[in-house]
Amino acid sequence: MPQQPSFYRVLTQVCYWSLLIFVVLWHSLLQSDDIITLPLSLALLFWVVPLLLPLPGLLKGKAYTHAWFNFILMFYFLHGLTAIYTHPQEFWYAVIELLLTTGAFIGATGYARLQGKAQGLGLKKKSEEKR
Numbered sequence: 001m002p003q004q005p006s007f008y009r010v011l012t013q014v015c016y017w018s019l020l021i022f023v024v025l026w027h028s029l030l031q032s033d034d035i036i037t038l039p040l041s042l043a044l045l046f047w048v049v050p051l052l053l054p055l056p057g058l059l060k061g062k063a064y065t066h067a068w069f070n071f072i073l074m075f076y077f078l079h080g081l082t083a084i085y086t087h088p089q090e091f092w093y094a095v096i097e098l099l100l101t102t103g104a105f106i107g108a109t110g111y112a113r114l115q116g117k118a119q120g121l122g123l124k125k126k127s128e129e130k131r
Helices: 005-030 040-052 055-060 063-086 088-118
Strands: none
Touching (some): 005 040, 005 063, 005 088, 063 088
8 A cells, every 4th residue: 555645635535525426416316216315405414514524624634634534434334335235226326435435434544544643643552651
């Protein structure tokens, strides 16, 4: 794996923006007609707002934001896994969501780890605390 934070930051950005656009498209235009759904405004609020929360920190390249962004990504990852099982007619949409979420997760984790290490951030090991 690359050891440059810039690679992981680009991966995160590409997957983040693709996921944001894809979620809007899926829940507004691509939704199957035979699935009971929320009203469009409520569905977009439910699916888009969580992705907008880390936007300022992701744009500024903050390692801490990249780290906690992974918690938000797990919501979309679980949605994709659930959709594969419960809505077979939307299988490929769910696969795309899983791929974008996985890419963003790998990118955000790698960037947070490498950038945090470069900035001296991180958890201290117990052996280092006793010194």
